[in-house]
Amino acid sequence: xxxxxxxxxxxxxxxxxxxxxxxxxxxxAQAQPAQVADPMKNMRLVxxxxxxxxxxxxxxxxxxxxxxxxxxxxxxxxxANVKDLQVAWAWSLTNGATESTPIVHDGILYIWNYADKVQxxxxxxxxxxxxxRRELPQAIIDLAGNIMAKRNMAIYxxxxxxxxxxxxxxxxxxxxxxxVWDHETADWHKGWRYTSGPFIVDGMVLQGMTGCGNAEPxxxxxxxxxxxxxxxxxxxxxxxxxxxxxxxxxxxxxxxxRFGASAWVAGSFDPDQNLVFYGVxxxxxxxxxxxxxxxxxxxxxxxxxxxxxxxxxxAIDPATGKVKWYHQYLQDDTWDLDYVYERMxxxxxxxxxxxxMVVTTGKLGIIEALDRTTGEWLWAKQTVPQNVVAxxxxxxxxxxxxxxxxxxxxxxxxxxxxxxxxxxxxATAYNPTTQTLFLPLNEFCSNTTPTPLDPxxxxxxxxxxxxxxxxxxxxxxxxxxxxxIKLTDRSTTWSFRTRAPSTGAVLPTAGGVVFAGxxxxxxRAWDDATGKVLWQIRTNNAINGFPxxxxxxxxxxxxxxxxxxxxxxxxxxxLTPEITAPDxxxxxxxxxxxxxx
Amino acid sequence: xxxxxxxSKGLRLLCATVFLCLGHVASRxxxxxxxxxxxxxxxxxxxxxxxCIDARDPDWPVARKIAAAVAAALLLRGEEYLIGDDPRSxxxxxxxxxxxxxALIQHCDVFFGFKLVPDAYPGWITIxxxxxxxxxxxxxxxxxxxxxxxxxxxxxxxxxxxxxxDMRLTQYILxxxxxxxxxxYPMSSDEAALRAVMRGTxxxxxxxxxxxxxxxxxxxxxxxxxxxxxxxxxxxxADVGAILLSxxxxxxxxxxxxxxxxxxxxxxxxxxKDENFPGTPEPP
Numbered sequence: 001x002x003x004x005x006x007x008x009x010x011x012x013x014x015x016x017x018x019x020x021x022x023x024x025x026x027x028x029a030q031a032q033p034a035q036v037a038d039p040m041k042n043m044r045l046v047x048x049x050x051x052x053x054x055x056x057x058x059x060x061x062x063x064x065x066x067x068x069x070x071x072x073x074x075x076x077x078x079x080a081n082v083k084d085l086q087v088a089w090a091w092s093l094t095n096g097a098t099e100s101t102p103i104v105h106d107g108i109l110y111i112w113n114y115a116d117k118v119q120x121x122x123x124x125x126x127x128x129x130x131x132x133r134r135e136l137p138q139a140i141i142d143l144a145g146n147i148m149a150k151r152n153m154a155i156y157x158x159x160x161x162x163x164x165x166x167x168x169x170x171x172x173x174x175x176x177x178x179x180v181w182d183h184e185t186a187d188w189h190k191g192w193r194y195t196s197g198p199f200i201v202d203g204m205v206l207q208g209m210t211g212c213g214n215a216e217p218x219x220x221x222x223x224x225x226x227x228x229x230x231x232x233x234x235x236x237x238x239x240x241x242x243x244x245x246x247x248x249x250x251x252x253x254x255x256x257x258r259f260g261a262s263a264w265v266a267g268s269f270d271p272d273q274n275l276v277f278y279g280v281x282x283x284x285x286x287x288x289x290x291x292x293x294x295x296x297x298x299x300x301x302x303x304x305x306x307x308x309x310x311x312x313x314x315a316i317d318p319a320t321g322k323v324k325w326y327h328q329y330l331q332d333d334t335w336d337l338d339y340v341y342e343r344m345x346x347x348x349x350x351x352x353x354x355x356x357m358v359v360t361t362g363k364l365g366i367i368e369a370l371d372r373t374t375g376e377w378l379w380a381k382q383t384v385p386q387n388v389v390a391x392x393x394x395x396x397x398x399x400x401x402x403x404x405x406x407x408x409x410x411x412x413x414x415x416x417x418x419x420x421x422x423x424x425x426x427a428t429a430y431n432p433t434t435q436t437l438f439l440p441l442n443e444f445c446s447n448t449t450p451t452p453l454d455p456x457x458x459x460x461x462x463x464x465x466x467x468x469x470x471x472x473x474x475x476x477x478x479x480x481x482x483x484x485i486k487l488t489d490r491s492t493t494w495s496f497r498t499r500a501p502s503t504g505a506v507l508p509t510a511g512g513v514v515f516a517g518x519x520x521x522x523x524r525a526w527d528d529a530t531g532k533v534l535w536q537i538r539t540n541n542a543i544n545g546f547p548x549x550x551x552x553x554x555x556x557x558x559x560x561x562x563x564x565x566x567x568x569x570x571x572x573x574x575l576t577p578e579i580t581a582p583d584x585x586x587x588x589x590x591x592x593x594x595x596x597x
Numbered sequence: 598x599x600x601x602x603x604x605s606k607g608l609r610l611l612c613a614t615v616f617l618c619l620g621h622v623a624s625r626x627x628x629x630x631x632x633x634x635x636x637x638x639x640x641x642x643x644x645x646x647x648x649c650i651d652a653r654d655p656d657w658p659v660a661r662k663i664a665a666a667v668a669a670a671l672l673l674r675g676e677e678y679l680i681g682d683d684p685r686s687x688x689x690x691x692x693x694x695x696x697x698x699x700a701l702i703q704h705c706d707v708f709f710g711f712k713l714v715p716d717a718y719p720g721w722i723t724i725x726x727x728x729x730x731x732x733x734x735x736x737x738x739x740x741x742x743x744x745x746x747x748x749x750x751x752x753x754x755x756x757x758x759x760x761x762x763d764m765r766l767t768q769y770i771l772x773x774x775x776x777x778x779x780x781x782y783p784m785s786s787d788e789a790a791l792r793a794v795m796r797g798t799x800x801x802x803x804x805x806x807x808x809x810x811x812x813x814x815x816x817x818x819x820x821x822x823x824x825x826x827x828x829x830x831x832x833x834x835a836d837v838g839a840i841l842l843s844x845x846x847x848x849x850x851x852x853x854x855x856x857x858x859x860x861x862x863x864x865x866x867x868x869x870k871d872e873n874f875p876g877t878p879e880p881p
Contacts, residue, residue: 096632114632144632145695217785254798256789257755257782285783289767290759292783298775409764409771452714452761466716565630583630 039107039122039552040129040175045157046105048202052271057551059104061199061266062152063427064548067345068268070429071508072549076556078511081593082525082535088557088592089126091119097149097544098563098586099195099425101505104550105155109559110174111588112197115141115148116165120177124552126590130177140165140188146567151425151546152197152266154205156227161205163194169207169230183230185209185223190216199266201276201318203227208263208278212238217256222263222278222314224321234321238263238280240308251293251305259291260284261310265425268343268358270372275315275324277358277372279340283310286419287450287465288334289409306331311339313358315375325375329362330399334407335388335448336419337363342427345372348435348487350379359487361428363421364388365441367485368397381490383483384422384443385472388415407465409450418446418467420571427505427546429514431528435488438514438528440502441481443472444575469574479575480518482506484531494531500579501572504543504560515558517543519569520579523560523589539589542581544569559590628721629695637702646673648839649705651680655787655811656731656837659876660709662868663728663859664839670855678704694719701842707852709839714761723843726853727836728865729876733762734809736822737801738794744826748800753780755790755799762803762833769830788812791819801825805835806875836879 219239
């Protein structure tokens with residue numbers, strides 16, 4: 001037989017013999033339909049009803065539900081079996097500040113990557129379904145920092161709505177990632193930007209603006225947009241403007257001399273009242289003597305210096321933008337002590353009656369409750385050591401400020417806490433079944449020295465101080481804390497303390513477990529009743545995102561993003577220089593229990 | 598100029614050149630976090646002084662000339678990186694200098710045009726000796742006011758936020774009885790402070806003289822605004838120099854020597870005079 005024919009014969013023999021092997025080789029893949037199935041085919045439109053009452057396995061908004069609890073009703077992972085938790089899959093994210101909250105719907109997980117990349121992943125397998133990359137101006141990329149991190153996105157009907165680093169709102173087709181509409185809200189050249197994402201209520205996209213310290217007068221704003229087009233419907237200014245009855249709260253300063261009051265965290269929604277609740281940050285520059293609200297204006301009894309609506313809750317009609325009521329927690333903030341974070345809508349007994357409350361915790365670590373129908377102040381509970389508030393009136397909530405803690409030009413004062421706060425943007429969460437609030441906290445103080453900010457023109461724009469952070473007096477060296485507070489009597493159920501600063505949000509679940517992580521890369525699960533650590537894993541980088549839990553085909557998962565670059569984490573890390581995190585390696589980690597046979 | 602310097606200075610310049618060859622060896626002790634910092638490598642040439650100039654600085658034409666003179670004095674080829682119309686750092690959360698760090702690892706060995714404010718810089722920055730000193734000036738709409746003390750305390754002073762002069766004015770206001778205080782309005786920029794005077798929102802503006810110098814060249818209205826004396830306050834001044842990474846200690850020493858030589862031989866004074874710039878060499 002000619003050599004060539006032999007070869008040919010061998011080829012065909014091998015092919016014929018090998019064909020079944022190829023089929024067999026393909027069999028295992030076919031036996032794992034979850035890896036190849038396209039969950040998009042079965043994805044349902046996200047309805048108003050779903051947002052009001054989400055499926056237990058879905059995570060449809062930043063804090064999962066309109067009440068802002070950040071609680072998962074899933075209980076497959078529980079106190080008994082959480083010790084068996086293992087990595088289900090992981091997905092590398094773009095390096096950079098990673099403060100993301102995944103959105104999960106019908107087996108699809110949407111994740112924000114640093115620098116405006118959004119991905120849709122198969123939530124069971126981690127397989128990429130689609131990816132959207134925004135082409136950002138090089139100047140924004142060069143600014144780097146936190147600017148290109150986003151803490152949340154929003155989903156509604158067939159669209160995923162995102163806020164971009166160049167101050168646009170963009171609606172993406174949730175099934176394809178295609179851009180449906182793109183609306184410019186403000187000029188990024190002037191420093192406007194977004195660090196958190198949209199909040200969708202009744203077909204309106206609500207979004208708070210930040211970047212208001214960049215020498216742009218008049219402060220920040222919250223806008224509402226038509227969900228179908230992105231067109232702006234209303235705008236609420238977070239600093240009192242001349243047509244506002246509270247215009248006289250800025251020590252007589254003209255509008256062009258008022259700065260700050262960023263609305264840099266998404267809101268909550270009370271459908272019974274048809275009200276959204278947004279927090280507002282501090283006025284700029286941080287030091288009151290720099291921004292002109294101190295000294296108090298002379299001979300002007302009708303003029304105050306409370307600097308409204310900084311450090312306040314705004315209760316807003318989402319249809320009209322009308323502010324029904326407001327409450328200011330900290331007047332004329334001169335420390336950078338935001339009260340901007342999540343607003344939880346909790347019904348609790350108080351003096352024999354159930355009160356509809358809105359509960360929030362500011363950077364001071366003071367938990368405060370208002371009546372969310374009226375704005376009436378109800379109670380406060382302190383957590384971390386602080387020396388700014390000397391007394392809180394138990395009837396009105398009015399705070400008496402420790403005068404020794406007020407920074408003055410030419411002096412150094414000791415502030416506990418200071419920037420970046422006894423709690424920062426990593427969110428607290430609430431388990432409604434146990435009526436327990438869980439908080440990621442940090443204990444520290446700062447020597448605060450107001451400093452001229454004009455050493456170079458490249459960063460002129462406002463005022464600031466040098467914060468020389470240090471441990472609290474008589475500290476045992478621990479900085480990070482996770483506290484569990486029973487809100488019915490405001491008792492501390494447990495407090496887990498650790499050297500590493502707390503840098504991630506908390507996630508309580510119906511399984512009786514609380515998840516959270518820290519700067520030292522540990523992601524942990526605690527018994528929600530005792531604070532006992534039930535499971536922990538050391539990941540590749542700082543836990544710096546918002547953990548969520550979801551289920552696909554009856555299997556519960558816990559997902560959390562990690563990464564380095566957040567200014568919040570970096571600031572806290574100065575307290576523990578011996579604990580470092582790698583400068584690269586942002587990752588979405590997803591955990592689950594092993595499959596049972 | 599150093600190009601005509603004695604051999605001993607030439608030896609030092611050679612050392613400076615050799616040092617530039619070493620590039621930046623990261624010491625991340627307290628340096629800012631920059632995403633993917635590994636992408637910014639060392640420069641390959643050993644005869645170049647890479648310097649940044651910020652076109653948003655009002656004195657940038659002067660800084661550009663002085664930087665070029667410094668490079669020449671060090672017998673190095675000057676390579677300018679002009680920072681253009683980038684947005685300024687967008688908040689005051691402490692990240693502001695991250696941009697500067699990025700510029701110093703990506704674009705330049707030294708960044709010109711920084712006011713040398715004591716204690717205002719983190720440990721990873723070192724500063725050169727100043728190459729000029731300038732002042733903060735009061736500008737008014739009413740030429741009848743010859744000094745700050747002439748302005749009725751019923752009127753307001755606008756001051757660019759947070760400058761050293763603004764802080765000294767604030768301290769003065771805090772120190773005097775309430776009925777002797779002016780209202781002080783913080784202004785987002787020197788230009789905003791000047792325009793508030795033109796609109797009548799404020800009676801006077803406290804601004805950085807180099808900013809006034811730059812704006813007068815392009816705005817006829819601002820050019821007409823008269824200056825007045827700062828009394829009863831003393832004149833506020835600020836020294837201006839350059840910054841670089843603190844690990845570049847030898848380069849800083851060389852830069853200091855170059856600036857000193859350029860000051861001593863009149864080069865800096867000549868540049869300031871040519872530009873009709875409101876500054877004096879430091880020391881004069």
